[in-house]
Amino acid sequence: MSEPRREDIELVAATAALARIEIPEAELPALASEFSRILEAFRVLQAVDVAGVEPLLHATELVDVLRADQPRPGLERERVLENAPDRTPEFFRVPKTVGGD
Amino acid sequence: MDGALALREQIVSGERSVEQVVADTFATIDALEPRLHAFTTLDRQGATTRARALDRELGTGATPGPLFGVPIALKANMCFEGRESNCGSRILAGYRAPYNATFVQRVLDAGAVVVGMTNMDEFAFGSSGENSAFGPTFNPWDATRTPGGSSAGSAAAVAAGMVPLALGSDTGGSVRQPAALCGISGFKPSYGRVSRFGLIMFGSSLDCVGAFARSVREVEALMSVISGADERDSTCVPLPPLDAEPEAHDLRGLRVGVPDEYFADALESGVREAVESALREMQQLGAELVRVTLPHTNVAVPTYYVIATAEASSNLARYDGVRYGARVEGDGSLQGMFAATRGASFGREARRRMLLGTFVLSSGYYDAWYQRALKVRRLVARDFARAFESVDVIAGPTNPTVAFSLGERVDDPVAMYMSDVLSPPINLAGLPGLSIPCGFAEELPVGLQLIGPALADARVLRVGRVYQQHTAHHLRVPPGARVAEAHA
Numbered sequence: 001m002s003e004p005r006r007e008d009i010e011l012v013a014a015t016a017a018l019a020r021i022e023i024p025e026a027e028l029p030a031l032a033s034e035f036s037r038i039l040e041a042f043r044v045l046q047a048v049d050v051a052g053v054e055p056l057l058h059a060t061e062l063v064d065v066l067r068a069d070q071p072r073p074g075l076e077r078e079r080v081l082e083n084a085p086d087r088t089p090e091f092f093r094v095p096k097t098v099g100g101d
Numbered sequence: 102m103d104g105a106l107a108l109r110e111q112i113v114s115g116e117r118s119v120e121q122v123v124a125d126t127f128a129t130i131d132a133l134e135p136r137l138h139a140f141t142t143l144d145r146q147g148a149t150t151r152a153r154a155l156d157r158e159l160g161t162g163a164t165p166g167p168l169f170g171v172p173i174a175l176k177a178n179m180c181f182e183g184r185e186s187n188c189g190s191r192i193l194a195g196y197r198a199p200y201n202a203t204f205v206q207r208v209l210d211a212g213a214v215v216v217g218m219t220n221m222d223e224f225a226f227g228s229s230g231e232n233s234a235f236g237p238t239f240n241p242w243d244a245t246r247t248p249g250g251s252s253a254g255s256a257a258a259v260a261a262g263m264v265p266l267a268l269g270s271d272t273g274g275s276v277r278q279p280a281a282l283c284g285i286s287g288f289k290p291s292y293g294r295v296s297r298f299g300l301i302m303f304g305s306s307l308d309c310v311g312a313f314a315r316s317v318r319e320v321e322a323l324m325s326v327i328s329g330a331d332e333r334d335s336t337c338v339p340l341p342p343l344d345a346e347p348e349a350h351d352l353r354g355l356r357v358g359v360p361d362e363y364f365a366d367a368l369e370s371g372v373r374e375a376v377e378s379a380l381r382e383m384q385q386l387g388a389e390l391v392r393v394t395l396p397h398t399n400v401a402v403p404t405y406y407v408i409a410t411a412e413a414s415s416n417l418a419r420y421d422g423v424r425y426g427a428r429v430e431g432d433g434s435l436q437g438m439f440a441a442t443r444g445a446s447f448g449r450e451a452r453r454r455m456l457l458g459t460f461v462l463s464s465g466y467y468d469a470w471y472q473r474a475l476k477v478r479r480l481v482a483r484d485f486a487r488a489f490e491s492v493d494v495i496a497g498p499t500n501p502t503v504a505f506s507l508g509e510r511v512d513d514p515v516a517m518y519m520s521d522v523l524s525p526p527i528n529l530a531g532l533p534g535l536s537i538p539c540g541f542a543e544e545l546p547v548g549l550q551l552i553g554p555a556l557a558d559a560r561v562l563r564v565g566r567v568y569q570q571h572t573a574h575h576l577r578v579p580p581g582a583r584v585a586e587a588h589a
Contacts, residue, residue, distance in 0.1 A: 038514060
């Protein structure tokens with residue numbers, strides 16, 4: 001595997017930050033090399049003539065799929081909370097967000 | 102009649118009780134699991150309780166459902182209330198679904214008995230089962246090889262005769278490819294034909310719930326049960342459940358498209374021979390072979406990975422340690438918890454895909470990668486639409502090779518991604534695709550893929566069914582499989 005360029009390592013680090021995935025510093029070079037190889041293999045996409053072609057988001061292209069505006073019970077609170085790693089009787093509990101992040 | 106259907110008849114006629122069938126099923130599973138590792142969790146107690154309830158129900162004279170008493174396995178990314186849906190990932194280890202997926206509820210309403218959840222590549226990222234956080238699944242035909250993936254366990258369980266039916270999901274080939282590598286029938290319906298409510302998401306515009314069985318007849322029965330509109334999934338096509346096409350004796354009048362691009366150099370010679378032989382068999386049954394071209398076949402692979410990873414990075418943002426799954430404290434801040442949880446709990450392939458997906462959606466790259474891929478996606482769909490102007494189905498190999506060895510590809514993501522041009526285009530275009538056994542190469546199964554236009558699911562299945570009426574490839578079982586004993 002060739003040595004990754006500084007900018008490739010920075011790109012992977014910046015992308016990992018966006019994705020909220022902590023990556024140990026020591027793993028970044030190998031990951032960056034791999035990332036570059038994948039993008040290089042995918043570069044054929046850039047050569048396709050897409051002039052005048054509309055994006056296809058999903059195959060059926062259904063739009064405005066609505067149902068009757070009738071309220072109905074959702075999932076009960078206890079069921080929603082039952083897989084929580086940390087909780088109070090009524091809420092999910094997480095580290096403090098105010099005054100830091 | 103075959104497998105699941107014969108089993109239901111035996112149960113309904115009183116020849117065997119559901120409890121006995123379920124006990125036999127677990128005996129088979131216990132004998133084969135140490136060698137195969139098809140399951141992540143087994144629900145012995147729940148299945149037995151249910152079996153007894155079904156036996157009592159039969160006694161009351163109530164009409165038994167179409168899958169009454171039939172054992173079925175669910176892929177571990179499916180919500181079955183109270184059971185663990187870990188998606189093959191450490192980040193969801195211990196997660197118990199608080200509700201039933203629509204397709205699971207329908208399977209239960211039809212009388213089936215869920216025996217457990219099957220092993221899979223983490224979040225369906227993979228084509229071999231090797232990316233499971235809980236260890237790989239082994240191919241029943243050769244334990245040194247993978248069964249394919251990501252629905253590795255579901256395919257292996259059916260191929261080995263542990264269960265007659267299993268559900269899987271197919272986002273880029275994850276039902277069809279393992280069906281081919283395990284020598285069974287696997288169907289990916291048209292996008293939107295089966296509700297995705299309760300299928301833990303990978304790629305929302307690509308994911309399809311699919312069916313595994315040893316015969317197309319059984320696949321048809323399972324598809325009829327799970328398909329049809331669901332108001333809880335707004336991407337569902339507003340159609341009633343699938344109705345199998347009437348019995349047919351041959352393929353007269355059928356125009357079968359054979360794409361030039363599906364028979365390129367990368368195709369293993371044994372696979373080529375088996376598939377070409379299958380095409381000749383179809384001709385003998387009256388089908389007309391027509392050459393077609395799908396020019397964007399090769400570029401469909403990067404198109405698929407750009408879109409699939411983009412959607413995955415968005416869908417998997419929810420795994421942050423807050424509401425379910427693993428939590429790692431990190432530096433004590435909220436963002437630190439997110440990053441530490443995700444960094445510690447995603448496997449290598451999942452992390453790779455999150456990064457790729459985040460990258461192609463990020464500012465400065467969005468147009469050149471994601472938007473561009475969406476446009477090429479339309480070109481891929483147009484290729485198929487154009488081909489279907491002159492043919493009724495398209496046929497070719499499901500996979501370029503037979504089952505590959507464990508460890509052979511897992512360390513080279515580029516090789517893994519680029520090795521399969523035959524599966525992902527069908528997902529991009531939202532088409533129905535069926536893989537059925539059509540022969541062997543090096544004593545390993547080869548799959549024939551049949552593709553139809555959007556919503557021509559019943560047609561594709563009928564063609565496969567007729568092919569199986571005249572051939573015996575789907576009847577071959579791997580050494581050590583317990584097909585006759587448990588589910589004659």
